[in-house]
Amino acid sequence: MSDISRYHRQYLFNKIGEQGQRKLISSRIAIIGCGALGTVLINTLARAGVGFIRIVDRDFIEFNNLQRQVLFDEEDIKENLPKAIAAERKVKKINSQIQVEAIVSDVNFTNIERFIQDVDFVLDGTDNFETRFLINDACVKLGKPWVYGAVIGSHGLTATIIPGETPCLRCIFETAPPPELTPTCDTAGIIASASTVIASLEATEAIKFLTGNKQDLNRTLYSYDVWTRQTQSFKLGGLREAADCPTCKKGKFEFLSGDQTQKTTSLCGRNAVQITRPDNVTLDFKELASRFDQIGSVKYNSFLLQATTGGYEFTVFPDGRAIIKGTNDPAQAKTIYAKYIGT
Amino acid sequence: MVYLDNAATSFPKPKRVYERMDRFLREEAANPGRSGHRLSVAAEGQIVQARSLLAKFFGAKNPERLIFTLNCTDSLNIAIKGILQEGDHAITTVLEHNSVLRPLNALESIGKIKLTKLKPASHGVIDPQDIKKAIQKNTKLVVITHASNVVGVIQPIREIGRVVREGGVDRARPLLLVDAAQTAGVIPIDVEGDLIDLLAFPGHKSLYGPPGTGGLYVGERAKVIPWREGGTGFRSESQFHPADTFPFALEGGTPNSVGIVGLKEGVSFILETGIENIQAHERSLVQRLREELKQIPNVQLYGLEDVTKTVAPVSITIDGVEPQEFSILLDQSFQIAVRAGLHCAPLMHGFLGTAPQGTIRFSPGYFNTLDEIGQAVSAVREILSELKK
Secondary structure (H helix, E strand, C coil): CCCCHHHHHHHCCCCCHHHHHHHHHCCEEEEECCCHHHHHHHHHHHHHCCCEEEEEECCECCHHHCCCCCCCCHHHHHCCCEHHHHHHHHHHHHCCCCEEEEEECCCCCCCHHHHHCCCCEEEECCCCHHHHHHHHHHHHHHCCCEEEEEEEECEEEEEEECCCCCCCHHHHCCCCCCHHHCCCHHHHCECHHHHHHHHHHHHHHHHHHHCCCHHHCCCEEEEEECCCCCEEEEECCCHHHHCCCCCCCCCCCCCCCCCCCCEEEEECCCCEEEEECCCCCCCCHHHHHHHHHHHCEEEECCCCEEEEECCEEEEECCCCCEEEECCCCHHHHHHHHHHHCCC | CEECECCCCCCCCCHHHHHHHHHHHHHCCCCCCCCCCHHHHHHHHHHHHHHHHHHHHCCCCCHHHEEEECCHHHHHHHHHHHHCCCCEEEEEECCCCHHHHHHHHHHHHCCCEEEEEECCCCCCCCCHHHHHHHCCCCEEEEEEECECCCCCEECCHHHHHHHHHHCCHHHCCCEEEEECCCCECCECCCCCCCCCCEEEEECCCCCCCCCCCEEEEECCCCCCCCCCCCCCCCCCCCCCCCCCCCCHHHCCCCCCHHHHHHHHHHHHHHHHHCHHHHHHHHHHHHHHHHHHHHCCCCEEECCCCCHHHECCCEEEEECCCCHHHHHHHHHHHHCEECEEECCCCHHHHHHHCCCCCCEEEEECCCCCCHHHHHHHHHHHHHHHHHHHC
16 A cells, blocks of 8 residues: 555545545546646646546647646746646646646547546536537546536536436537627636636546545536626536437437537648538627627628637638638637637 | 539539449449359449440540549559659649649659649640650650649640650650549540540549549550559469559459449430530530629639630639638528639649639539529629628
8 A cells, every 4th residue: 555644634534534535546537628727627636646647638838828727837838838748747746646648639529538438537627618518428428427617707617427317518508509609718808716716616526526425526507706706506406307418318429420520621821720610500790799809800791700819810700610810720720719719 | 502613523413323323332232353243243244334435435445444543633643653763754734733743743852753844825725835845855754634623724635645646856755644634524535536645534523423433544655553452353363463454453452333333324424415515504604604703893714715715613813802711601601612722723823823812713514504603693793792891
């Protein structure tokens, strides 16, 4: 038996105990997304002694991340490090007794099962609905419990999903809300205290599950606003039975099959990428324009909306298609789309 | 949906193509020529018939020398890489598609061959005399498109065939490889009369076969070294791929029998309809399209006005408008499918002055109507009037 004394204050907490601590040490988790939520999840769970942590993220660190993404610092930016790698380095300094695996990759329908198949619990550190639905599909398919978390402004949401027991994410949200009604961190902002709270709740759910405290898991869609201190718990009991859910009722994994995937096309020689949405949306240009208005320049007519912000030029069409100029990397274009337009 | 992207692949296909492929795959699709049972023999029979039909269609005397490929790119690669050897010189043009330019550029960049790229006169036609002048004593291959996939301008293949066959200095006798991606099925091609040594064609464009089909005719003068070797169902005791026995030399592995059967049906449709009727209808569409687009302010038309000198692709640019954006608007607001950009022919846009954004390409096909052309043109007008606001 290895020495577990470093976790003494944690297992002194009677819900965990020495036995729970040993369970944590032998547990494996995957954290999808390494931003505001992901870095807090990693920080908390690495310190808590979860034995294996896989971190998956495709992005590089930018200066405007440091305000809330707790594992990163200015040195990482100077080194131009991918988020997953920078996080892995920090974790090794925080807790050399656990194993960490950094994967710099887009998470999509072709690879997600590989990332989660050998873990006990999955944590959501993403910033978009498409990836969350993908996590949901994969977790329901492979029977992996996971925790959903999302934050914008001062407000966040979380829910814990145990396939076969609780409603899944698609029982709760059948489809993603229209993008112009879904603000993103890059358009509506985010304060670090909000993401810290939600990530702490998510991490606690993981600890409960992994230490054998399933009875204490959150069974609601929990909403908290750090600014107004408004709390709401939407009861989910019965939803699983009531919802005609394509994922957990019909076993149709629409995101995992690739049917519900954004398609990207690099435009030859133009340093631009075209993104096509899988779903049928009709964007409200007025809403979207008011969002871009805060952070850059924007104009629109009934056919298209053109905006410039963050060094990128966007041409957005009513059905959600967009041409993003300023990159020819499809993965980066997807990130930018998720940031400014949403999914 | 008004589909005006037939230069990329024809759509829809004649009904008989769908029906025949469905029946073949359900009832007849054994591995052709591999086994002696009746299904295998019958499947082989279909492929032999398809080969013979296509050979006749292109005026080739020897059907065995017409091989089936994956697409026109595959055909061009088999020919270019199978013919050119260390120290050879090749001639091509700036009109070409990347399926010609990239294999040649790659061979040139590793120092294996020397390459000359000819420019057309201002109207987009290559002067055969320029080819004659470019022939050197080590010129092995002349590769030219039969018609540009950007502007549709037809090249004088028969005259080019003549100068290439005459050869040049020091008795250089190059081979002529023609890329018929935009013409096979719309313009009569006669490999004997046109003095074409190698003809590369797609099955899925104007021959109305399904995607995944194509062919290469290899004339008697051409020696193509196969680089794809494997099972042929023929002379299996030999350790080596049969390099001189056609069609096996250039066809290894189980063929796309379902596709080939569909292609045969597409060619039968052309023969039944009459290639002259197909050509006449497509010309009437192109004529209407050009006439109407010409009247819209700020629209630049490329290519030739005389529709007897072009095939279907019609390219335009509009002042101050991104082709890619415009094509999305046509698609989502008017259900009109066109293609925008470089159309995989980068040098052509240097020539036209349309680099780097490219053009908006309308490519009507036999199944389009004059009405649909009208719809497309009014969509262009409508978008432009909204964009002006």
